[in-house]
Amino acid sequence: MRTHATGTIDALKTINAVELHDVHREFGTGTGTGKVTALDGVSLAFPRGTFTAVMGPSGSGKSTLLQCAAGLDRPTAGSVRLGGTELTALTERRLTLLRRERIGFVFQSFNLLPSLTAAQNVALPLRLAGRRVPKPQVREALHRVGLGARTHHRPAELSGGQQQRVALARALITRPEVLFADEPTGALDTRTGKDVLTLLRTLTDTEHHTIVMVTHDPLAASYADRVVFLVDGAVSGELTGASAPEIAHHMTTLEAAPC
Numbered sequence: 229m230r231t232h233a234t235g236t237i238d239a240l241k242t243i244n245a246v247e248l249h250d251v252h253r254e255f256g257t258g259t260g261t262g263k264v265t266a267l268d269g270v271s272l273a274f275p276r277g278t279f280t281a282v283m284g285p286s287g288s289g290k291s292t293l294l295q296c297a298a299g300l301d302r303p304t305a306g307s308v309r310l311g312g313t314e315l316t317a318l319t320e321r322r323l324t325l326l327r328r329e330r331i332g333f334v335f336q337s338f339n340l341l342p343s344l345t346a347a348q349n350v351a352l353p354l355r356l357a358g359r360r361v362p363k364p365q366v367r368e369a370l371h372r373v374g375l376g377a378r379t380h381h382r383p384a385e386l387s388g389g390q391q392q393r394v395a396l397a398r399a400l401i402t403r404p405e406v407l408f409a410d411e412p413t414g415a416l417d418t419r420t421g422k423d424v425l426t427l428l429r430t431l432t433d434t435e436h437h438t439i440v441m442v443t444h445d446p447l448a449a450s451y452a453d454r455v456v457f458l459v460d461g462a463v464s465g466e467l468t469g470a471s472a473p474e475i476a477h478h479m480t481t482l483e484a485a486p487c
């Protein structure tokens with residue numbers, strides 16, 4: 229586990245893990261199709277060691293934002309920087325390598341390989357990167373998410389919450405600079421979802437991971453340090469340290485706003 233003196237942690241949070249500058253993403257610019265502006269000039273920074281939730285009405289551009297920030301999609305215009313690296317300037321090959329080495333992902337569907345054990349799933353990113361797989365590191369990763377006793381279980385032998393924990397351990401095994409989570413609790417019941425959110429919170433508090441999470445759920449968003457709201461592909465505001473009812477109330481005002 230990484231430890232930092234308090235002063236060092238504060239300094240850490242002044243450095244941005246990811247920065248977006250005036251990011252635009254348009255779809256359907258080919259002939260015969262209408263143009264959809266999914267992102268319309270988004271500028272945002274995600275400081276290291278912080279947990280940010282992204283919320284907004286359906287179709288407001290949340291997933292597109294996450295995909296562009298994570299180098300899974302390319303903006304039509306604008307800049308995305310991970311640490312000192314400009315993602316929009318990279319070739320596909322370098323972008324793939326960067327995602328593998330420096331970015332972690334978890335999705336609503338856990339995307340585990342059913343034929344592999346929990347330990348083998350967690351080791352996969354290291355194998356894909358051609359790196360050595362130290363067994364103690366894999367055991368430790370599963371232990372950190374509370375699954376130290378389940379290393380040899382296959383996904384079908386684990387609950388939904390346990391599968392999402394394996395997906396988290398897998399996402400973190402390469403010690404990524406940022407963890408992107410798209411509706412990580414969307415397929416879980418309330419109690420199991422809370423366990424996963426508590427784990428995400430702990431990962432930021434104790435190991436200073438940078439987390440960016442898209443969610444529809446005000447309760448999930450309340451686990452974050454900051455909630456950024458999108459409307460029609462643009463940032464419409466943010467709340468810091470807000471409770472679930474405060475976030476829910478803000479969402480209601482956004483959804484009630486005229487288009």
Ligand SMILES: Nc1ncnc2c1ncn2[C@@H]1O[C@H](COP(=O)(O)OP(=O)(O)OP(=O)(O)O)[C@@H](O)[C@H]1O
Nearest residue numbers: 255256264265266285286287288289290291292293
């Ligand atoms: N591949 C695509 N081709 C065309 N339009 C797209 C594509 N992906 C997204 N869009 C459009 O871009 C807009 C933003 O979509 P996005 O999925 O980012 O929104 P969202 O806020 O994540 O929505 P939801 O909460 O419903 O998942 C929508 O109008 C959507 O229809």
